Amino acid sequence: MARxxxxxxxxxxxxxxxxxxxxLKQVGDTVERDEPILEISxxxxxxxxxxxxxxxxVEISVEEGETVEVGTVIAYLDTEAGAGASxxxxxxxxxxxxxxxxxxxxxxxxxxAETGAEPAEGEGxxxxxxxxxxxxxxxxxxxxxxxxxxxxxQLSEVKGTGHAGRVTKQDLLDHLEGDExxxxxxxxxxxxxxxxxAPPEAEEEPTKSAxxxxxxxxxxxxxxxxxxxxxxxxxxxxxxxxFPVRDADRVETMxxxxxxxxxxxxxxxxxxxxVHSFIExxxxxxxxxxxxxxxxxxxxxxxxxxxxxxxxxxxxLLREFPMLNATASGNNIIYRGNVNIGIAVDLDPGLIVPxxxxxxxxxxxxxxxxxVDLAERARGRQLxxxxxxxxxxxxxxxxxxxxxxxxPIIPKGTSGILGTGAIEKRVVxxxxxxxxxxxxxxxxxxxxxxxYDHRIVDGADSARFxxxxxxxxETFPEDA
Amino acid sequence: xxxxxxxxIGYREGLSLQAELVERRRAGSxxxxxxxxxxxxxxxxxxxxxxxxxxxxAPTLDAxxxxxxxxxxxxxxxxxGPGQLVGYAVLDLKPDRQDLHRYLRDLEEVLIRTLTAFAVxxxxxxxxxxxWTKGGKVAAIGVRVSSGWITSHGFALxxxxxxxxxxxxxxxxxxxxxxxxxxxxxxxTVEQNAVADEVVRHFAxxxxxxxxxxxxxxxxxxxxxxx
Numbered sequence: 001m002a003r004x005x006x007x008x009x010x011x012x013x014x015x016x017x018x019x020x021x022x023x024l025k026q027v028g029d030t031v032e033r034d035e036p037i038l039e040i041s042x043x044x045x046x047x048x049x050x051x052x053x054x055x056x057x058v059e060i061s062v063e064e065g066e067t068v069e070v071g072t073v074i075a076y077l078d079t080e081a082g083a084g085a086s087x088x089x090x091x092x093x094x095x096x097x098x099x100x101x102x103x104x105x106x107x108x109x110x111x112x113a114e115t116g117a118e119p120a121e122g123e124g125x126x127x128x129x130x131x132x133x134x135x136x137x138x139x140x141x142x143x144x145x146x147x148x149x150x151x152x153x154q155l156s157e158v159k160g161t162g163h164a165g166r167v168t169k170q171d172l173l174d175h176l177e178g179d180e181x182x183x184x185x186x187x188x189x190x191x192x193x194x195x196x197x198a199p200p201e202a203e204e205e206p207t208k209s210a211x212x213x214x215x216x217x218x219x220x221x222x223x224x225x226x227x228x229x230x231x232x233x234x235x236x237x238x239x240x241x242x243f244p245v246r247d248a249d250r251v252e253t254m255x256x257x258x259x260x261x262x263x264x265x266x267x268x269x270x271x272x273x274x275v276h277s278f279i280e281x282x283x284x285x286x287x288x289x290x291x292x293x294x295x296x297x298x299x300x301x302x303x304x305x306x307x308x309x310x311x312x313x314x315x316x317l318l319r320e321f322p323m324l325n326a327t328a329s330g331n332n333i334i335y336r337g338n339v340n341i342g343i344a345v346d347l348d349p350g351l352i353v354p355x356x357x358x359x360x361x362x363x364x365x366x367x368x369x370x371x372v373d374l375a376e377r378a379r380g381r382q383l384x385x386x387x388x389x390x391x392x393x394x395x396x397x398x399x400x401x402x403x404x405x406x407x408p409i410i411p412k413g414t415s416g417i418l419g420t421g422a423i424e425k426r427v428v429x430x431x432x433x434x435x436x437x438x439x440x441x442x443x444x445x446x447x448x449x450x451x452y453d454h455r456i457v458d459g460a461d462s463a464r465f466x467x468x469x470x471x472x473x474e475t476f477p478e479d480a
Numbered sequence: 481x482x483x484x485x486x487x488x489i490g491y492r493e494g495l496s497l498q499a500e501l502v503e504r505r506r507a508g509s510x511x512x513x514x515x516x517x518x519x520x521x522x523x524x525x526x527x528x529x530x531x532x533x534x535x536x537x538a539p540t541l542d543a544x545x546x547x548x549x550x551x552x553x554x555x556x557x558x559x560x561g562p563g564q565l566v567g568y569a570v571l572d573l574k575p576d577r578q579d580l581h582r583y584l585r586d587l588e589e590v591l592i593r594t595l596t597a598f599a600v601x602x603x604x605x606x607x608x609x610x611x612w613t614k615g616g617k618v619a620a621i622g623v624r625v626s627s628g629w630i631t632s633h634g635f636a637l638x639x640x641x642x643x644x645x646x647x648x649x650x651x652x653x654x655x656x657x658x659x660x661x662x663x664x665x666x667x668x669t670v671e672q673n674a675v676a677d678e679v680v681r682h683f684a685x686x687x688x689x690x691x692x693x694x695x696x697x698x699x700x701x702x703x704x705x706x707x
Contacts, residue, residue, distance in 0.1 A: 011625075012579035021527050036627040039527070044609040045580045046527040046554035047625040256589075385576045385688050 002080035004053060005073045008040070008062070011047060018042045019067040020074060025057050037075070055079035151176055238263045257350045268412040272328075272453040276407045276419075279466040282474050283423050283444040289476055300365055307343065307397060308368035310420055312480055313472040315339045315359035315367075318393055321465045324416040325392045328455045342391025342411065343371060345378040352378050353411065355391045364480040395420060405447040415456050419449040481571075481689035482510070483680050486517035491524065491549045491560065494568065498632040501570040506628045511692070514683055515568040516676050519560035521546040523649055526555035526622050533557040536648035546648065553633035555609075555622030557649045563640035563661070565675055571687065573629040584609050584621060586686050587635050591619045593682040594637070594675065600665050608654060611637075615665050616658030620651065637679070639663060639672050 008018050018040040025037045036048035037057065055077040062074040148155050151172075158175045240262065245251055254262065286309050297304050318325040318339050326335045339360040342353040354374035359367060377383050391411060395418045398406035405421035423446040432439045448469075452462050489497070494517065504510045523534060523546055533556055534541075534548070541548060546559075560566060573583060588604050591611045595602040595618065605612045611619040619637040626632065638661035646659045662670050684691045 012581040012583075014581045015579075019528075034627060041527050041554050042580060044526075044555040044584055044621050045623045045625060046552060047580065048627040050627040381685065382690070383688065389576060 002055070002078055003058065004055070004077050004079055006037070006049075006052060006075040006077060008068050008070050008072045008074050009049060010070045011040070011042060011045075015042055015070065017067050017069045020062050020064050021046060022064060023060060024048075025051075027057055027060055029057050031055060031057060031077070051077065053077055053079045148172060238266045240266075255350075257347070257352065261351055264412060265409055268409050271412060272410050272415075273455060274407075274410060274451055275454045275457075275459065275462070276449050276451050277459070277462045277466060278405065278447055278449050279470050280445055280447050281470045282428075283446060286473055286476050287423075287444050289478060297365060297368070302365045302368045303372060304364060304368040305371065306423060307395070307420070308364055308371055309473065309476065310395060310418070311341050311343070311356060311359055311367050311371070312362075312364045313469060313476070314393065314395065314418065315341055315356075315362075317465065317468055317472060319360060320468070321461065323457050323461055324452065324465060326415050326456060327413050328415065328453060333456050336392040338390075338392060340390050340392045342388075342394035342414075343374065344394065344396035344408075345375050347379060352383065352388060353391060353394060354378050354383055354387050355389065357390065393417070399423065399446060405449050407449055408451050410451050410453055415453040417451045419451065421447040421449070481512040481514060481684065481687070482692040483514045483516065485676065486515050488518050488520065488562075491519050491522040491547065491551075494519065494566075495549075495551070498568055498570060502626050502630050502632050505570050505572055506626070506630050512572060512687075512689055513570040514680065514691075515570070516679065517566050517568070518562060518564060518672075519566060521559075521561040521645060522549055523547070523557060523559050524549050524551040524553075524622075525557055526551055526553050528555060529557045530650075533650040534648065535650065541648065544645070544648065546645065551622070551633070553622040553624045555620070556651075556654075558620045558622065558636060558651055559645050559649055560636055561641060561645055563638070563642065563663075563672070565637045565639055565672055565679065567634045567637070567679060567683075569631055569634045569683075571631045571689075573625070573631060577687075578629050580623075580625065583623065583625075583631065587621050587623070590679060590682045590686050591635060591637055593686070594678040595662070597678045597682075598662060598666065598670065598675070600662065608657075613660060613665055615660035617651065617654075618660050618662065618665065637662070637675070639670055639675055 011018065019042065020038060021041040022039045023037070024039065025031055025035075031037055031051040031054065033052070033054040034050040037051045038049050040047055040049055057075060058078045059076040060074070061076070062068050062072065068074065148158070153172065153175065155172075158171050283306065286306065290304060290306070290309070293304070322335045323333070325339055326333050338358055341356045341359045343356065344351060344353050354377075356362070356367060356370050356374065362370065374383070374387065377387075391414060393414055393416050394408075394411050396406070396408045397420045398408075399420050399422035402422050406419040408417045408419040410417045423444055425442050426445045428441060428443050428445065429438055430441050430443070431437065448466070450462055450466055486494075486497075494515075497515070501510065501513050501515075505512070521544065523541070525534070525548070529550075536544070536546075546561075569587075571577075573579075577583060577586075585604070588609070588611055592602045592604070595611065595613070600613060600618075602611050602613050602618065608617075609621050610617050611621075619635055621635045622633055624632045638659065640663045641661045643659055643661060643664065651657075651659050662675065680691050683689075
């Protein structure tokens with residue numbers, strides 16, 4: 001079918017609903033893809049919403065002035081009717097591209113639940129002594145509220161599966177159906193659930209997460225929504241629990257970099273099953289090449305660090321290990337077409353990860369120059385947004401400060417990170433290259449750690465990758 | 481990002497200038513723009529303006545020389561006039577800033593940092609977009625995001641605004657909250673240009689954009705790449 005849905009778009013992480021302020025197109029109008037079809041307002045913003053596809057507006061399901069939850073279908077487009085007129089290829093790919101025009105669709109994360117700090121939009125009708133959860137549930141759309149009123153249902157008695165526990169139209173329908181189908185006793189029992197969740201004295205956040213599990217366990221199969229409550233509590237939104245402050249303490253608000261870092265780390269660690277493997281790499285040859293060419297590179301204006309060698313080797317090797325230049329995405333694996341290496345830079349305080357794009361196209365000196373440039377501008381806070389995005393694999397260098405090796409967190413949206421250890425002189429047993437006999441030598445060596453997402457990278461993959469990486473560095477080409 | 485200090489400009493002219501810049505920004509023929517300007521006395525009605533939030537009647541407004549304009553920005557009613565630094569930002573929020581709340585919080589951040597530079601303690605009030613101080617609300621925010629995530633409109637920061645004009649309205653539809661200005665807070669005069677300099681600096685910081693050194697009139701865009 002060429003009839004596609006136009007949903008209320010997600011216009012921001014903490015935005016749960018939008019108000020249709022004006023329809024710019026009417027039923028029957030032909031629209032071009034990306035042409036604004038309506039305006040929505042939320043908080044202090046008025047935003048135009050473009051058509052996701054070319055076609056004809058065949059139905060408007062949310063009228064001006066109505067406020068609906070993100071994802072609610074607000075209109076339908078018939079793409080076949082308009083396809084001939086405007087967009088020749090439109091019909092074939094409608095289903096998949098249905099939400100591409102949605103300006104929020106490029107957000108990587110699923111809609112995160114809002115925090116308590118979300119501006120209270122609209123109705124200020126809630127009572128002072130309701131729990132936050134009840135309040136959120138009751139902040140459902142006008143349609144649902146009206147329906148609830150008509151049926152004499154208290155929204156606080158309905159299990160909400162919508163955004164942040166809001167009661168959706170379907171929830172209400174399910175609830176009404178349940179009331180009819182089941183004996184009164186079961187319905188009454190059902191009403192106990194929200195009460196158990198929010199005893200009057202329990203207003204603190206943490207109790208919210210623990211409580212839903214109880215009715216679910218006690219009542220077995222009768223509470224299918226409980227796991228999803230748990231899921232949203234734990235997986236939608238990063239919550240940093242609060243702790244008491246003691247007398248001598250100092251409390252500082254996290255700055256933006258710290259806040260984003262904290263959130264990213266929690267999400268990254270929470271989702272990907274991390275495994276770390278180590279390998280010891282001999283840098284004697286790299287060290288020699290570095291010393292011998294130092295003067296020549298200096299003439300070219302380049303300072304070639306060990307990191308440049310590492311990035312060079314890494315970017316060549318990643319082409320052979322696509323699973324490490326990839327990300328799990330839903331039930332898919334996205335193999336990235338470019339090799340973009342993110343390099344963690346210490347801002348002291350703070351951390352930022354500028355990206356060397358298409359590192360596999362750059363020479364050793366090219367990589368070295370890029371690293372110096374990005375690191376300098378990172379410290380000067382001068383990076384453009386696109387210079388800290390799109391990494392397909394990352395490296396971090398705890399070794400630069402003398403750490404033996406670290407266990408880095410895999411940035412979300414990627415499947416691997418390399419932690420480079422300190423490169424130090426070590427006494428090692430080697431085979432003398434001339435006599436072939438065992439001997440003791442002093443070599444520059446380092447421990448490297450590979451962190452990988454075990455959902456899509458197997459242990460053997462990582463072992464093959466690390467040994468290939470070791471070999472590449474230990475036989476580093478003279479003319480890279 | 482080009483910074484364009486427009487000076488005094490009529491509200492209607494401001495609207496058409498922005499519409500033009502939004503078109504060009506969407507087409508990619510210009511980089512991001514920050515316009516800094518001042519309006520003559522006007523009351524602007526945002527898309528969610530309550531009709532009863534304009535308190536003065538038409539003859540009173542006429543007598544005060546205040547024009548009434550509808551505006552395609554979000555938000556309620558506000559007043560603009562001499563002594564108020566208005567910032568209109570025409571930015572492409574793609575690819576990494578497509579979040580309306582974040583954009584509002586970022587605008588607030590720019591203004592909070594600006595005020596901090598003048599030793600004024602400013603803060604956010606949960607649920608009340610804008611910038612607040614002990615003396616009341618010092619800056620209002622109202623934004624439009626056009627198709628393709630191109631922003632326009634922005635903020636209005638009271639520097640030496642004659643605050644009595646705010647009595648003609650319920651600012652932003654929020655009753656019972658005083659409006660203040662930077663000069664009222666400091667008890668001394670402040671150069672509007674000095675405030676504008678701080679705004680530019682913090683805007684560039686918060687949005688990670690390099691302010692353009694040149695200031696070509698937007699009618700002859702430079703076509704310089706967005707840094």
